[in-house]
Amino acid sequence: MEKKSLKANTSEFLPYFSLGGCMEGLDNIMRSLYGISLKNTEMEPGESWNNDIYKISVVHETEGLLGYIYCDFFERSGKPNQDCHFTIQGGKDLPDGNYQLPIVVVMLNLSQPHWTGPVLLSPSRVDNLFHEMGHAMHSMLARTKYQHVTGTRCSTDFAEVPSVLMEYFANDPRVLRTFARHFQTQEPISEDMLRRLCASKKLFSASETQLQVFYSVLDQVYHSGPVSHNRSTTETLIEVQKEYYGLPYVENTALQLRFLHFVGYGGKYYSYF
Structure with a gap:
């Protein structure tokens, strides 16, 4: 019914949402909102638990390094089949006056990259990516005395607010225009496709x-x-x-x-x- 009423087919939108393009979109949003950049960072030998994981340094334009996000995005044998965010190290005040930087993981289950082209995300996968990155940024931006109450370890009543907020950016035409481009031609998504995509997400709300x-x-x-x-x-x-x-x-x-x-x-x- 949804596809018929708006002529919205998931496969039609896939080429416009490469994983790399979506991460660039997130970087643009973070720069605009918080003055934060997401920088791909090389890992030390033995630092990663799998070779398809990459590490992001979260850097503020004036305050410097805020923390690290490990992006465990791809499916593999033995990995839990769920999208989630979890903490490796919470932020906290240290006795010497410094701050212990948070370290978190954003875990998805995307298809493995293929030599034929980049990983492409369906609109629902884009929503999930933005949701989990919302959790990660909550952990990065929180500054608390104790690590047991930092980031998503806050009251559960508030824990989903930053993540759900980020989903709205994935559904806003003004935001999607900034990064939704065809992975082969770099052509921006058309206004008609954008209208149909955003309208389809409101069906059955x-x-x-x-x-x-x-x-x-x-x-x-x-x-x-x-x-x-x-x-x-x-x-x-x-x-x-x-x-x-x-x-x-x-x-x-x-x-x-x-x-x-x-x-x-x-x-x-x-x-x-």
Whole structure:
């Protein structure tokens, strides 16, 4: 339905979103917003856990080096199949008056680079990249006395704000115009394609919001009140879904068993709002 109504085909947009182009776009955004540049940095022997990872130095125009981001972007055997951001070293005040720089990882599962051309991202992958880089920049820009509360280790109520904010840049035509170019011809994305792409992302936004309400309420119910040994988690899901979501439960499914946020967020999934 989405493709038919707006003639939006993912494959049509792929050539305009090379990984390198998207990273240049992020660099432009960071320079404009924060006076920060993202600089590709050579690693020392043995520093990386895989040879397809690259390291970014985050440098402020007046304050200097703010921290490091390891970009673990490509799929490989044994790697968890999820997009995420995690901390290797949190920032904190040191006894000598200096500041311990944060070191984080942004992990995606993009297809491995191929000799035929650069890695190309679908619009949803661009959203994911911007989301996780939002987390990374939160970690870079935070300045706290203790590392246990720095960056994404803040209150969960706020933890998703910087990442969701970055997604808006990936959906703004004014931003996309600055970096969405065909990887072969360097031709900028056309205004018609830009219009269709941005409009397609707004389709079904109401149902998506309702889905997030359903997830948030279900998460709250699972982590509230006494545990019932006479009621399965699926029975709870069916009841909550009936009340808070427009689509019916599909028999013999159990999304709660694979929805990792119900474990990691523990009653705070609502923070994605």
